[in-house]
Amino acid sequence: MKPLPRKQGRDAFLETAGKPSRDSEGPSRGSAEMVKYKILVATGDSVFAGSANLVHLWLVGEHGEADLGKQLRPLLGRKTELEVDVPLHLGRLLAVKLRKQKGLLDSDWFCKSITVQGPGTQGEAFFPCYSWVQGKETICLTEGTALKVTDDTQNLFRKYREQELENRRNVYRWGSWKEGLILPIAGSTERDLPRNQRFMKDKDLDFSLSLVKELKNFAIKGTLDFVSRVQKLEDYQKVFPHTKTALPERVRGSWKEDALFGYQFLNGANPMLLRRSMRLPARLVLPPGMEDVQTQLEKELKAGSLFEVDFSLLDGVKPNIIIFKQQYVTAPLVMLKLQPDGRLLPMVIQLQPPRHGCPPPLLFLPSDPPMAWLLAKIWVRSSDFQLHQLQSHLLRGHLMAEVISVATMRSLPSLHPIYKLLAPHFRYTMEINTLARNNLVSEWGIFDLVVSTGSGGHVDILQRATSCLTYRSFCPPDDLADRGLVGVKSSLYAQDALRLWEIISRYVERMVELFYRSDTDVKEDPELQVWCREVTEVGLLGAQDRGFPLSLESRAELCRFVAMCIFTCTGQHASTHLGQLDWYAWIPNGPCTMRKPPPISKDVTERDIVDSLPCLQQARMQITVTKFLGRRQPVMVALGQHKEEYFSGPRPRDVLKQFQEELAIMDKEIEVRNASLDLPYEYLRPSLVENSVTI
Structure with a gap:
């Protein structure tokens, strides 16, 4: 051990944090009283979290630094205990430094944490890590007590914070995927990502083996699809999957019903488009002879029971060509009325926007011939599929979570309380998004192969949707108020989203109060302000004109922004992810493409509908991907149930425990409510909401 004078030891930590340390030079000369430290690693x-290589440890305290030598061989899933004698009382421990030595076989090591028991009344110091230790890089772990810059009055950690952020900015670089889209992490493939953002082996194996299984089934069964032709709607049972839940069966049996059609806008896979009408939409053109319809619409409008779903974002999108066959896209408008019993029923469907110099677009009504009305609803369901997957799910869930995670890694050091609060909500997001960009929405990806908005149309939609992202739309109280859904009892999504937001907000407020005593503390935190600007101005391409903040001026603003980040990475994604298999397993209820143009008359037969829907091969591919991505993840971590402890001390742990208790109460109440419902809503049930975007 090499003891150092007080000032030299502290300065040595500041100067060498994150840099290679020299090996031990042996014990100091002269006699010294030995001090015992107990270390738990x-x-x-x-799988493969352990390492065959020895690990070199140093303890850094206020009074000096102690080189413990190459004493540790980390084993998978184990806590390794060490007792060491140090010829100096190190005082308050500031950091643990560690470096893995190369051996005959070099294997990385995933370190969860290190706990050090000091002498006498010094107590226990906890050093969170949750990172891979690679090569001969020296890792510096600071004690887990969260500190803002202004809390570090002695500047003990100033250079460490600066060095850590400099290193992070070199590793976590902003990339560019498509012009006009919010920024991703840099890297062409998942292998380009920082090791700490890659799947752990259990997740990687589950993902890979499940994908191989689904693709194998597709290859075996899909060969017959090229010669099989859908003759009637019931033929889609050939690709209907066996599921563990009853809802897909219910959808298959009731998908033609107007009540189920309307219900999906309230509580289906995509509850993000429905809004209460404040006036009759300008694009709704009622031709002569439909005065009764206009009267009904105006009556519902006056009563406050008129709702609309407008797919104008799809207007003018260039449709895909699949295997030399033209596919079709349209931009419907749906007007619906909310019944006193809570059912949401369609009143009018307009499939095409009005065109200057063209006849008014055809309107479809529930009183039309059944096949014509059914085909109009199928067109709406296909349009909803497009905006659900691209706008609500990919952009607002996956890509937004990635912006938050990259900005946080670049701007907040591991000592910062907001970093510690947010870190568990970034698990696996960067890799799953990279895989999506390379396999789902890439050239020759799934969208190009089977989706009507593939081959460029999907990028056009994402660009349009990006320009519509507002801060208010990511905060459920504002979003639901703007869309007129607050107080709509049959909107279970709205009820659960508000409840979950409130629980997350209380959690954030309690945690923020531990570290920010006043609004001034928020305004004077330079790292916090850099982080906020990094999200809004860099990652979101200057979204301040759409309400996203450039700075945080109060505790209330900070709490709202952090709650938005956590809800986006958890509830926002879950509400648009978990319902995919339920609502898209029956192909006619959510077709990925349409192979015929929208009808120009109401003379429609079942043959017309079948010819418009995906062929059997497209349908099987849709089911294969939906089943793979929509299945419940065996390695999922539910909201608030993460095992990583980034904070030291009892108060943050108590706040997390209270958060978990409130989530458990909500979970139980949803279970009780659902038991009495004809159609249970579970997509925001806390035990099913994942703690981060991982699939």
Whole structure:
């Protein structure tokens, strides 16, 4: 051990944080009283988390630094205990430094945390890590007590914070995917990502093996699809999957009903488009002879029971060509009325926007011939599929979560309380998004192969949707108020989203109060302000004109922004992810493409509908991907149930425990409510909401 004078030891930590340390030079000369430290090193329990290499440790305290030598061999899922004698009382421990030595076989090590028991009344110091230790890089772990810059009055950690952020900015670089889209992490493939953002082996194996299984089934069964032709709607049972839930069966049996059609806008896979009408839409053109319809619409409008779903974002999008066959896209408008019993029923469907110099677009009504009305609803369901997957799910869930995670890694050091609060909500997001960009929405990806908005149309939609992203739309109280859904009892999504937002907000407020005593504390936190600007101005391409903040001036503003980040990474994604298999397993209820143009008359037969829907091969591909991505994840971590402890001390732990208790109460109440419902709504049930965007 090499003891150092007080000032030299502290300065040595500041100067060498994150840099290679020299090996031990042996014990100091002269006699010294030996001080005993007990060290507990926790290794991850995922496959290959342990290492065959020895690990070199240093303890850094206020009075000096102690080189413990190459004493540790980390084993999978184990806590390794060490007792060491140090010829100096190090005082308050500031950091633990560690470096993995290369051996005959070099293997990385995933370190969860290190706990050090000091002498006498010094107590226990906790050093969170949750990172891979690679090569001969020296890792510096600071004690887990969260500190803002202004809390560090002695500047003990100033250079460490600066060095850590400099290193992070070199590793976590902003990339560019498509012009006009919010920014991703840099890297062409998942192998380009920082190791700490890659799947752990258990997740990687589950993902890969499940994908191989689904693709194998597709290859075996899909060969017959090229020669099989859908003759009637019931033929889609050939690709209907066996599921563990009853809802897909219910959808298959009731998908033609107007009540189920309307219900999906309230509580289906995409509850983000429905809004209460404040006036009759300008694009709704009622031709002569439909005065009764206009009267009915105006009556519902006056009563406050008129709702609309407008797919104008799809207007003018260039449709895909699949295997030399033209596909079709349209931009419907749906007017619906909310019944006193809570049912939402369609009143009018206009499939095409009005065109200057053209006859008014055809309007479809519930009183039309059944096949014509059914085909109009199918067109709406296909349009909803497009905006659900691209706008609501990919952009507002996946890509937005990635912006938040990259900005946080670049701007907040591991000592910062907001970093510690947010870090568990970034698990696996960067890799799953990279995989999506390379396989789902890439050239020759799934969208190009089977979706009507593939081959460029999907990028056009994402660009249009990006320009519509507002801060208010990511905060459920504002979003639901703007859309007129607050107080709509049959909108279970709205009720659960508000409840979950309130629980997350209380959690954030309690945690923020531990570290920010006043609005001034928020305004004077330079790292916090850089982080906020990094999200809004850099990652979101200057979204301040759409309400996103450039700075945080009060605790209330900070709490709202952090709650938005957590809800986006958890509830926002879950509400548009978990319902995919339920609502799209029956192809006619959510077709990925349409193979015929929208009808120009109401003389429609079942043959016309079948010829418009996906062919059997397209349908099977849709089911294969939906089943793979929509299945419940065996390695999922539910909201608030993460095992990583980034904070030291009892008060943050108590706040997290209270958060978990409130989530458990909500979970139980949803279970009780659903037991009495004809159609249970579970997509925001806390035990099913994942703690981060991982699939």
